[in-house]
Amino acid sequence: GQSLEQPSEVTAVEGAIVQINCTYQTSGFYGLSWYQQHDGGAPTFLSYNALDGLEETGRFSSFLSRSDSYGYLLLQELQMKDSASYFCAVNTNAGKSTFGDGTTLTVKP
Amino acid sequence: DTEVTQTPKHLVMGMTNKKSLKCEQHMGHRAMYWYKQKAKKPPELMFVYSYEKLSINESVPSRFSPECPNSSLLNLHLHALQPEDSALYLCASSPTEQSTDTQYFGPGTRLTVL
Numbered sequence: 210g211q212s213l214e215q216p217s218e219v220t221a222v223e224g225a226i227v228q229i230n231c232t233y234q235t236s237g238f239y240g241l242s243w244y245q246q247h248d249g250g251a252p253t254f255l256s257y258n259a260l261d262g263l264e265e266t267g268r269f270s271s272f273l274s275r276s277d278s279y280g281y282l283l284l285q286e287l288q289m290k291d292s293a294s295y296f297c298a299v300n301t302n303a304g305k306s307t308f309g310d311g312t313t314l315t316v317k318p
Numbered sequence: 319d320t321e322v323t324q325t326p327k328h329l330v331m332g333m334t335n336k337k338s339l340k341c342e343q344h345m346g347h348r349a350m351y352w353y354k355q356k357a358k359k360p361p362e363l364m365f366v367y368s369y370e371k372l373s374i375n376e377s378v379p380s381r382f383s384p385e386c387p388n389s390s391l392l393n394l395h396l397h398a399l400q401p402e403d404s405a406l407y408l409c410a411s412s413p414t415e416q417s418t419d420t421q422y423f424g425p426g427t428r429l430t431v432l
Contacts, residue, residue: 242420251408251423252361296360304349304374304415308360 211235211299213309220315221287229282229312231297239300241273241280246311247293255282257300284314292316322424324409330430333399339427341392341409347422349415350392352384353408355426361408367392368415399431 213233221227231241240259244252256264258273258280270283284291294311301307322343331337341350349368353361366374367386381403383395392409406426412419 251425254420254422257420304366304368305363306421307363311358311360 211301211307213297213299213307215295215297215309215312217310218313218315220317222317223287223289225287226283226285227287227314229284229295229297229314231280231282231309233278233280233297233299233309235278235299235301235307237302238275238278239302241271242298242300242306243269243271243282244296244298244308245293246296252296255295287316289316289318322409322411322422324407324424324427326427327425328428328430330432331396331399332432333401335399336395336397338396339394339407339409339429341394341424342390343411343422343424344390345411345413345422346389347411347413348389349412349419350386351410351412351421352382352392352394353410353423355406355408365394366415373415396429399429401431404429404431 215231242257243255246252256271258271263272268285273280294313296308296311298306298308325340351366352364355361363376364378365384370386381398385393406428408426409424410421412421
């Protein structure tokens with residue numbers, strides 16, 4: 210089976226940088242995805258890492274270390290609208306995505 | 319068109335009712351998914367369809383019955399549900415079932431079983 214661990218809550222102020230970590234245990238690992246979900250909304254894809262290293266998309270970056278079974282999502286220049294839940298998800302060769310329990314990010318003025 | 323649509327947005331049903339959830343995408347995606355999400359929990363995979371054939375059933379009770387009439391449509395038929403089945407039901411699609419593909423989620427149907 211798969212298991213993922215990520216912090217349950219993170220709080221930061223506007224303009225700051227925050228890092229959300231994700232560690233995983235799985236077989237048949239293909240890659241690690243990150244999704245954002247606002248209250249009452251649907252998950253929205255943010256980024257995907259299949260290889261080690263950093264992927265940058267605007268204010269958001271994601272990192273993966275396959276040898277450490279570890280990844281993180283980095284959010285820069287935080288804005289109030291970034292307050293949401295963030296899920297890491299492992300993609301496996303079985304065609305499945307398994308989501309972590311999610312991290313609730315609260316951005317304060 | 320880069321969106322997945324779901325109807326209805328909200329559904330209230332009794333335990334003896336039969337209802338259906340509908341999902342549609344026009345992105346040419348060949349993989350479609352049903353997830354169940356309880357409040358403050360992550361989405362849980364229920365079913366995967368690949369090229370209109372059921373490829374994954376995550377041991378979902380038979381009171382949930384998926385159907386893929388064509389490559390753009392995905393239905394979830396509901397019958398004799400229990401109150402604990404109340405949740406947000408999310409549909410998603412991706413270009414193929416290969417795990418490198420991004421999944422695009424619909425807005426979900428919020429189901430309440432009385």
